[in-house]
Amino acid sequence: MRVFATYNIKGGVGKTATAVNLAYLSAREGARTLLWDLDPQGAATFYFRIEAAISGGAERLLSGKTDPDKLIRGTDFEGLDLLPADFSYRNIDLELEKSKKPTKRLAKLLQPLSKEYDHLFLDCAPSISLVSEAIFVASDALLVPTIPTPLSLRTLDQLEKHLGGRKKRQPAVLPFMCMVDRRKSMHRQICAEATAHRQTLAAMIPYSSLVEQMGLRRKPLGAYAGSSLPARAFESLWREIQRTLG
Amino acid sequence: MPVKSKIFRLGSPADRAKIVKSLASRFTLERDVGAPVETVFMDTFDWRIHHRGGALFLESSDSVRQLTWQTGPKGSSESLSVDEAPGFEWDLPDSEFRSRLAGIIEMRRLLPVAKVVSRRESFRILDSRRKTVARVHVESRRAGAPESRVCRRAMPSILVASGIRGYDEDLEDLFEFFGVELGLEIEADSELAAALAAVGLTPVEARSKITFDLEPKMPADSALRQILGRLLQTLEENEDGVRSGLDTEFLHDFRVSSRRTRSALTQLKGILPARAAGRFKREFAWLGQVTGPTRDLDVYLLKMPSYRKSLTSGVREDLEPLGVYLQGLQRQARSKMTRSLGTKRYAKLLSDWRTFLEKTTPVEDLAGLAGRPILEVARARTWKAYRRVLKGGSAIGADTPAEALHRLRIDCKKLRYLLEFFRSLFTPKDMAVLIKALRRLQDNLGDFNDYEVQQDALVTFARDMSDKGLAGAVPLMAMGRLVELLELGQERERQRFHKQFDRFAAKKNRQRFQRLFKSREAS
Numbered sequence: 072m073r074v075f076a077t078y079n080i081k082g083g084v085g086k087t088a089t090a091v092n093l094a095y096l097s098a099r100e101g102a103r104t105l106l107w108d109l110d111p112q113g114a115a116t117f118y119f120r121i122e123a124a125i126s127g128g129a130e131r132l133l134s135g136k137t138d139p140d141k142l143i144r145g146t147d148f149e150g151l152d153l154l155p156a157d158f159s160y161r162n163i164d165l166e167l168e169k170s171k172k173p174t175k176r177l178a179k180l181l182q183p184l185s186k187e188y189d190h191l192f193l194d195c196a197p198s199i200s201l202v203s204e205a206i207f208v209a210s211d212a213l214l215v216p217t218i219p220t221p222l223s224l225r226t227l228d229q230l231e232k233h234l235g236g237r238k239k240r241q242p243a244v245l246p247f248m249c250m251v252d253r254r255k256s257m258h259r260q261i262c263a264e265a266t267a268h269r270q271t272l273a274a275m276i277p278y279s280s281l282v283e284q285m286g287l288r289r290k291p292l293g294a295y296a297g298s299s300l301p302a303r304a305f306e307s308l309w310r311e312i313q314r315t316l317g
Numbered sequence: 318m319p320v321k322s323k324i325f326r327l328g329s330p331a332d333r334a335k336i337v338k339s340l341a342s343r344f345t346l347e348r349d350v351g352a353p354v355e356t357v358f359m360d361t362f363d364w365r366i367h368h369r370g371g372a373l374f375l376e377s378s379d380s381v382r383q384l385t386w387q388t389g390p391k392g393s394s395e396s397l398s399v400d401e402a403p404g405f406e407w408d409l410p411d412s413e414f415r416s417r418l419a420g421i422i423e424m425r426r427l428l429p430v431a432k433v434v435s436r437r438e439s440f441r442i443l444d445s446r447r448k449t450v451a452r453v454h455v456e457s458r459r460a461g462a463p464e465s466r467v468c469r470r471a472m473p474s475i476l477v478a479s480g481i482r483g484y485d486e487d488l489e490d491l492f493e494f495f496g497v498e499l500g501l502e503i504e505a506d507s508e509l510a511a512a513l514a515a516v517g518l519t520p521v522e523a524r525s526k527i528t529f530d531l532e533p534k535m536p537a538d539s540a541l542r543q544i545l546g547r548l549l550q551t552l553e554e555n556e557d558g559v560r561s562g563l564d565t566e567f568l569h570d571f572r573v574s575s576r577r578t579r580s581a582l583t584q585l586k587g588i589l590p591a592r593a594a595g596r597f598k599r600e601f602a603w604l605g606q607v608t609g610p611t612r613d614l615d616v617y618l619l620k621m622p623s624y625r626k627s628l629t630s631g632v633r634e635d636l637e638p639l640g641v642y643l644q645g646l647q648r649q650a651r652s653k654m655t656r657s658l659g660t661k662r663y664a665k666l667l668s669d670w671r672t673f674l675e676k677t678t679p680v681e682d683l684a685g686l687a688g689r690p691i692l693e694v695a696r697a698r699t700w701k702a703y704r705r706v707l708k709g710g711s712a713i714g715a716d717t718p719a720e721a722l723h724r725l726r727i728d729c730k731k732l733r734y735l736l737e738f739f740r741s742l743f744t745p746k747d748m749a750v751l752i753k754a755l756r757r758l759q760d761n762l763g764d765f766n767d768y769e770v771q772q773d774a775l776v777t778f779a780r781d782m783s784d785k786g787l788a789g790a791v792p793l794m795a796m797g798r799l800v801e802l803l804e805l806g807q808e809r810e811r812q813r814f815h816k817q818f819d820r821f822a823a824k825k826n827r828q829r830f831q832r833l834f835k836s837r838e839a840s
Contacts, residue, residue, distance in 0.1 A: 101397075101398045119448070120444075120446040120447060120448035121446075121448060122446075142483070143482060143483055144481070144482055144483030144484065145481035145482035145483060145484070147441075147448065147449040152482055152483075289446075
């Protein structure tokens with residue numbers, strides 16, 4: 072089972088839209104796919120019209136008392152399931168600290184799911200904390216949506232430095248430009264610079280009100296605007312991610 | 318992930334409309350656009366999947382093709398997207414689905430057994446957030462034979478209620494609505510059973526080993542004719558399959574019947590008129606010769622996947638020229654064989670043989686061995702064959718040349734055929750034990766021989782491919798590696814022989830053989 076985490080310290084950069092739309096594409100291609108909404112805000116859960124509540128909360132889930140299998144719900148889309156968010160996820164760090172090996176706890180929890188799913192997407196809350204460390208350990212790849220501004224690049228640098236210094240298991244870091252507004256000269260400039268110098272992926276997701284509409288339509292972009300520009304951008308992104316990881 | 322569902326039977330089309338109306342008044346529904354679906358049920362020639370209680374089918378709708386395997390009537394089902402109907406398990410992508418299916422169907426081909434065309438009205442049941450929590454299909458279906466282009470036979474209409482993971486309560490509510498409130502009955506027939514019933518076909522009984530049904534007091538002549546008659550029947554059943562070449566097992570079963578026929582004629586000499594028996598023996602030998610090369614090549618082609626697996630991943634592709642070469646040879650061999658099977662000689666063999674076997678002679682007129690009770694003859698011949706195996710095997714030491722093992726293998730085969738011919742004359746348990754013991758020894762001797770034959774064949778192929786410029790150094794080296802691996806395998810089997818033979822010749826088995834087959838008169 073391959074684990075992808077949409078991750079960024081910053082909020083509002085497109086983590087959830089990315090997780091939801093790539094998970095949708097993954098399932099459409101025939102891979103058995105699970106999306107775990109780790110953000111207490113529960114946006115991904117909301118997009119799929121599922122209740123953001125899990126029985127027993129984060130405490131019982133992380134301590135192993137609740138079997139994640141019992142909490143998983145099928146979305147409206149074939150092959151795509153969701154492990155819902157819960158407001159108690161705001162306490163995940165505290166729950167993780169209770170276990171003997173906090174950073175490995177998540178990976179351990181995900182282990183039995185590998186028999187049922189080919190791809191797991193983790194939609195992460197914006198933070199850099201114990202749960203982020205646990206996510207780094209559990210993931211094969213970090214998908215880092217980045218808005219093309221100098222501050223975002225600085226944050227990206229910070230992340231890469233942090234991960235570079237680790238001795239432990241390393242997820243592949245795949246940053247990509249997201250919410251790109253081609254009318255802004257700074258965006259154009261930063262995108263050009265990124266392409267020339269950095270390790271960002273070639274695929275870029277344009278800013279689009281169609282993507283914002285996910286909150287109204289409450290379904291993945293591909294389900295209501297499959298041939299639109301942003302939808303095709305997500306498809307390119309997905310293809311490039313898979314090619315890069317091999 | 319297993320999807321829970323229940324299937325209810327519907328009455329008339331008028332009922333359908335009423336039911337949909339009730340459903341809409343009770344639940345929030347959304348209608349889905351449904352396209353007609355064509356379902357083709359598939360199974361091996363010997364109905365392996367069906368006999369395990371499951372069903373395998375390919376659903377085609379628009380341009381989407383999905384292969385579903387229901388592993389039991391109430392059990393779960395799994396689906397796989399495919400581009401076209403699979404012929405063999407190796408046509409499917411590497412997956413657990415494929416390995417489990419391969420465990421059941423092995424190398425046999427999947428053939429279409431029934432076709433159903435269904436028109437569906439599909440609905441989604443929604444909750445307060447307008448999330449789909451369950452699905453309902455109302456289906457009208459028609460069946461057709463697999464070769465037919467149009468499906469015309471009427472089948473009962475059904476309603477399928479299926480769930481979405483994590484929404485079990487909603488599904489239970491739906492089941493209760495249909496089952497209790499509307500009083501619908503569960504559809505007891507599987508779709509395959511209903512389709513077959515509509516078309517008037519029945520699943521062939523599992524083709525287990527051919528069984529013979531002999532009575533101890535039957536005259537040897539009648540018993541032998543019955544045995545040979547059953548073998549002829551098997552031969553005829555496999556003919557079409559041999560000609561079509563769809564599945565290697567047809568030719569295999571065809572040849573096995575032919576071999577057993579010759580063995581029966583040889584080992585039970587003196588029962589049937591000598592001249593006729595001699596003539597047919599020669600003709601079946603000819604049949605063996607014209608079908609042999611194709612079977613040999615089938616076997617090598619079937620071995621290719623395991624050959625590839627036995628080499629390391631860097632070297633596997635180097636075997637491709639061998640695969641291509643073998644396919645070419647097999648095609649040639651098959652056309653030659655097909656021509657032979659089209660000759661008058663072949664047709665005459667089968668019709669004359671049938672005529673010969675159907676000629677019954679009154680018991681009083683049967684002279685000599687032909688008139689003896691079959692039990693007597695069976696015991697005498699089997700005992701003789703058994704003694705030969707014991708003698709041959711005991712004489713084999715660590716340094717005995719391979720030739721002795723090959724001879725023993727043949728003697729074991731003769732004994733095995735006799736045990737199988739006469740199985741019905743003795744207690745099932747005794748025969749099961751003896752045949753199992755003999756089979757273990759045969760497997761060891763068979764593998765030993767097989768390793769040697771494969772080595773020789775690969776060397777011959779390599780020479781030919783090299784002479785014809787069909788393979789460069791690299792493929793030849795890969796084949797050389799294979800030969801070495803086979804040599805190691807052969808050596809392993811040789812080491813195992815002594816233990817296997819001792820097991821077979823153990824006291825308990827000897828006593829059983831004696832009890833069953835040794836003559837009660839002076840030993």
